[in-house]
Amino acid sequence: MEEQLSERGKRILEAVIEDYITTAEPVGSRTITRSHALALSPATVRNVMSDLEEMGLLTSPHTSAGRIPTDKAYRLYVNSILEAKQNLTAGKRDEIRRRCRMAGRDPAEMLKEASRLLSTTSSYMGVVMAPRMAANVFHQMEFVKLSSHRILAILVSQNGTVQNRLLETEEELPQEDLVRMANYLNGMLQGLTLAQVRERLIAEMQSEKVRYDSMMAKALALSEQTIRTDSAEIFLEGQANILDQPEFADTAKMREIFRAFEKKSLLLDLLDRSMQAEGVQIFIGSESPLLKMEGMSLVTSTYLTGKDTVGVLGVIGPTRMGYGRVIPIVDYTAKLISRLLETE
Amino acid sequence: MEEQLSERGKRILEAVIEDYITTAEPVGSRTITRSHALALSPATVRNVMSDLEEMGLLTSPHTSAGRIPTDKAYRLYVNSILEAKQNLTAGKRDEIRRRCRMAGRDPAEMLKEASRLLSTTSSYMGVVMAPRMAANVFHQMEFVKLSSHRILAILVSQNGTVQNRLLETEEELPQEDLVRMANYLNGMLQGLTLAQVRERLIAEMQSEKVRYDSMMAKALALSEQTIRTDSAEIFLEGQANILDQPEFADTAKMREIFRAFEKKSLLLDLLDRSMQAEGVQIFIGSESPLLKMEGMSLVTSTYLTGKDTVGVLGVIGPTRMGYGRVIPIVDYTAKLISRLLETE
DNA sequence: GTTTAGCACTCAAAAAGTTCGAGTGCTAAA
DNA sequence: TTTAGCACTCGAACTTTTTGAGTGCTAAAC
Numbered sequence: 157m158e159e160q161l162s163e164r165g166k167r168i169l170e171a172v173i174e175d176y177i178t179t180a181e182p183v184g185s186r187t188i189t190r191s192h193a194l195a196l197s198p199a200t201v202r203n204v205m206s207d208l209e210e211m212g213l214l215t216s217p218h219t220s221a222g223r224i225p226t227d228k229a230y231r232l233y234v235n236s237i238l239e240a241k242q243n244l245t246a247g248k249r250d251e252i253r254r255r256c257r258m259a260g261r262d263p264a265e266m267l268k269e270a271s272r273l274l275s276t277t278s279s280y281m282g283v284v285m286a287p288r289m290a291a292n293v294f295h296q297m298e299f300v301k302l303s304s305h306r307i308l309a310i311l312v313s314q315n316g317t318v319q320n321r322l323l324e325t326e327e328e329l330p331q332e333d334l335v336r337m338a339n340y341l342n343g344m345l346q347g348l349t350l351a352q353v354r355e356r357l358i359a360e361m362q363s364e365k366v367r368y369d370s371m372m373a374k375a376l377a378l379s380e381q382t383i384r385t386d387s388a389e390i391f392l393e394g395q396a397n398i399l400d401q402p403e404f405a406d407t408a409k410m411r412e413i414f415r416a417f418e419k420k421s422l423l424l425d426l427l428d429r430s431m432q433a434e435g436v437q438i439f440i441g442s443e444s445p446l447l448k449m450e451g452m453s454l455v456t457s458t459y460l461t462g463k464d465t466v467g468v469l470g471v472i473g474p475t476r477m478g479y480g481r482v483i484p485i486v487d488y489t490a491k492l493i494s495r496l497l498e499t500e
Numbered sequence: 501m502e503e504q505l506s507e508r509g510k511r512i513l514e515a516v517i518e519d520y521i522t523t524a525e526p527v528g529s530r531t532i533t534r535s536h537a538l539a540l541s542p543a544t545v546r547n548v549m550s551d552l553e554e555m556g557l558l559t560s561p562h563t564s565a566g567r568i569p570t571d572k573a574y575r576l577y578v579n580s581i582l583e584a585k586q587n588l589t590a591g592k593r594d595e596i597r598r599r600c601r602m603a604g605r606d607p608a609e610m611l612k613e614a615s616r617l618l619s620t621t622s623s624y625m626g627v628v629m630a631p632r633m634a635a636n637v638f639h640q641m642e643f644v645k646l647s648s649h650r651i652l653a654i655l656v657s658q659n660g661t662v663q664n665r666l667l668e669t670e671e672e673l674p675q676e677d678l679v680r681m682a683n684y685l686n687g688m689l690q691g692l693t694l695a696q697v698r699e700r701l702i703a704e705m706q707s708e709k710v711r712y713d714s715m716m717a718k719a720l721a722l723s724e725q726t727i728r729t730d731s732a733e734i735f736l737e738g739q740a741n742i743l744d745q746p747e748f749a750d751t752a753k754m755r756e757i758f759r760a761f762e763k764k765s766l767l768l769d770l771l772d773r774s775m776q777a778e779g780v781q782i783f784i785g786s787e788s789p790l791l792k793m794e795g796m797s798l799v800t801s802t803y804l805t806g807k808d809t810v811g812v813l814g815v816i817g818p819t820r821m822g823y824g825r826v827i828p829i830v831d832y833t834a835k836l837i838s839r840l841l842e843t844e
Numbered sequence: 845g846t847t848t849a850g851c852a853c854t855c856a857a858a859a860a861g862t863t864c865g866a867g868t869g870c871t872a873a874a
Numbered sequence: 875t876t877t878a879g880c881a882c883t884c885g886a887a888c889t890t891t892t893t894g895a896g897t898g899c900t901a902a903a904c
Contacts, residue, residue: 182867184866184867184868185867185868186866186867187866196876196877197876197877197878198867198877199876199877199878199879200875200876200877202867202868202869203869203875203876206868206869216867216868217885218883218884218885219867219868219869219882219883219884219885220865220866220867220868220882220883220884220885221866221867221868221884221885222866222867222868223867262664262665262666295646296644298642298644298654300639300640300642300654300656302639302656302658302660306660308656308660308662310642310644310654310662312644312646312652314646316646316650316652316666318652318654318664320606320662320664321606322606322660395758396755396758396759396762399751399754399755399758400755405751406751407743407749407750407751407754410743410751410754411740411743411744414739414740414743415740418740526896528895528896528897529896529897530895530896531895540847540848541847541848541849542848542896543847543848543849543850544846544847544848546896546897546898547846547847547898550897550898560896560897561856562854562855562856563853563854563855563896563897563898564853564854564855564856564894564895564896564897565855565856565895565896565897566895566896566897567896845904846903846904847902847903847904848901848902848903848904849900849901849902849903850899850900850901850902851898851899851900852897852898852899853896853897853898853899854895854896854897854898855894855895855896855897856893856894856895857892857893857894857895858891858892858893858894859890859891859892859893860889860890860891860892861888861889861890861891862887862888862889862890863886863887863888863889864885864886864887864888865884865885865886865887866883866884866885866886867882867883867884868881868882868883868884869880869881869882869883870879870880870881870882871878871879871880872877872878872879873876873877873878873879874875874876874877874878
């Protein structure tokens with residue numbers, strides 16, 4: 157079972173995978189000898205394939221059909237066989253660059269466009285997880301009075317992300333007080349990440365001096381409310397693309413998939429997980445609960461601003477996906493986004 | 501052909517439509533006599549149905565199948581037959597109210613939740629078009645300096661909607677100037693709708709006094725840039741729901757539908773159109789280019805803040821949809837949203 | 845003059861039966 | 875070790891048969 161894979165074995169496995177990726181049909185020994193110039197007869201290939209099946213790298217849906225790579229085979233393929241093909245054509249590069257630029261300077265807009273871009277260039281689904289607010293760096297806070305008891309709090313991060321929050325107050329606060337509060341807070345919180353800001357606010361609220369300054373207390377309370385949410389945003393684009401994949405042709409499967417992605421929480425977990433390591437990562441079918449049932453895979457890469465990893469983006473497609481094509485797309489897009497997000 | 505529809509004809513047409521709505525199968529004369537207590541034999545019903553077919557209200561997919569209502573029949577049904585059933589159960593009412601409340605005070609959040617709500621309670625797709633910014637009333641504008649040449653403009657409307665916009669300037673403007681500009685503009689624009697604001701700004705930019713006050717000129721230019729976008733936002737939720745509809749079981753159709761809704765522009769046209777009349781409106785299949793090809797219908801209602809119509813929401817489902825159930829849902833939701841959006 | 849029972853007829857969908865061919869595993873020769 | 879040859883398998887695709895819901899028409903019943 158665990159006999160080491162021979163060079164020839166690798167070549168044939170690669171051939172099977174690549175044929176399967178393009179045709180989505182079980183591939184037989186003949187097909188391989190024809191499409192890949194191996195100096196071998198179908199019979200020989202058959203023997204090798206039989207060995208590969210023994211090793212758990214191939215399966216056949218039934219006796220008289222060709223063979224299909226298992227998840228284990230894909231893993232092997234991406235880890236050790238597939239390599240060095242990782243270059244984008246200049247044309248693709250340009251297209252990606254152009255479209256990212258076009259989106260303008262608003263970070264949210266840009267990330268959404270990136271997701272759309274990933275989806276169209278890969279022809280699978282594009283996904284981008286926006287930076288968790290907590291990692292952003294505080295820049296400024298404003299309070300705008302809307303009516304007697306409603307205040308709009310605006311929180312600006314250094315990368316230009318803006319978060320608004322509507323607050324209700326029991327007592328009426330004059331606009332001057334609000335301005336003073338904002339000034340005070342802006343001085344105190346300059347340069348901290350929002351996570352740190354939060355800690356600081358909580359610490360401050362418990363400190364001595366607050367006792368004597370009720371306005372300060374209010375200010376702290378307001379800002380703490382403002383900063384409280386931290387739901388990461390996910391941009392998922394091109395869902396219709398997966399309808400084109402033959403393996404999801406049947407209605408029941410399709411429904412399952414759409415339902416699964418409607419709840420974004422599972423996806424969030426997965427993306428969070430992939431943020432722990434830097435660079436391109438690949439999750440194949442059975443390796444994740446979300447993807448498992450759906451026969452899908454995920455190629456991700458982290459992106460950063462400056463030196464801190466802030467988010468993840470990637471492509472979701474069928475396990476039978478053109479990894480060689482997708483990986484460089486994801487990689488390049490992540491790097492480009494990192495560059496564009498760099499403060500200044 | 502244009503013989504007036506008899507009372508009995510109406511009753512039978514209604515029966516056909518209702519059976520077809522629940523089963524999605526062509527309905528035959530027998531089925532009707534059994535499910536609806538008409539004191540008539542199948543043979544009689546057959547004769548009547550034959551008449552209805554003559555009038556263009558029914559068709560049969562083939563000779564030996566039952567009959568299916570045409571779009572014309574649905575129109576008739578909705579206009580004159582279906583009536584007075586328009587009540588929601590207390591339970592549904594409560595659920596709708598509860599969930600709308602939960603969404604909190606942020607308008608965008610609330611509208612999105614409303615869309616989700618429409619989709620789950622109707623089990624079709626929910627759609628909400630957010631108020632066109634232009635109809636909002638100006639409340640306040642702020643400029644926040646992010647770095648030497650980047651300014652964040654914040655535009656707050658009286659209903660709490662906030663629009664952010666990142667601006668680039670050639671020359672550096674000190675924060676004090678920005679504050680002065682904002683004050684000046686806030687005074688000038690108080691209480692105007694954004695559409696009016698825009699006109700005013702353009703007029704102002706051409707007036708005499710600008711010549712002598714370059715800062716004022718800059719202020720006007722900046723604010724004009726801020727207000728320039730007016731893309732109506734659409735929240736479309738529950739797309740997966742239509743996968744459950746048997747008429748879309750086949751993959752090709754499904755793909756078409758998803759593709760069609762990916763471009764939101766067609767939908768936008770349609771919603772815009774339905775904003776011209778107040779109250780509940782129904783678009784049936786062939787009556788709109790978007791819905792036509794897909795065999796779908798749209799039930800909408802406008803909603804308002806105060807006395808002005810500001811947006812549209814509704815449900816998109818198959819032409820064969822439970823109008824009697826959906827109409828009150830849409831109607832009630834629209835009224836509720838109107839109430840919740842009321843300023844103060 | 846309606847309404848209804850009766851009956852021959854139609855036609856899609858389901859079931860059963862055929863054919864076809866890509867693919868396999870095994871054996872024996874190269 | 876590789877390959878040619880061959881019998882065998884089995885799903886996909888195509889045909890044929892059966893079934894039954896539904897129709898339209900005619901003639902009798904109300």
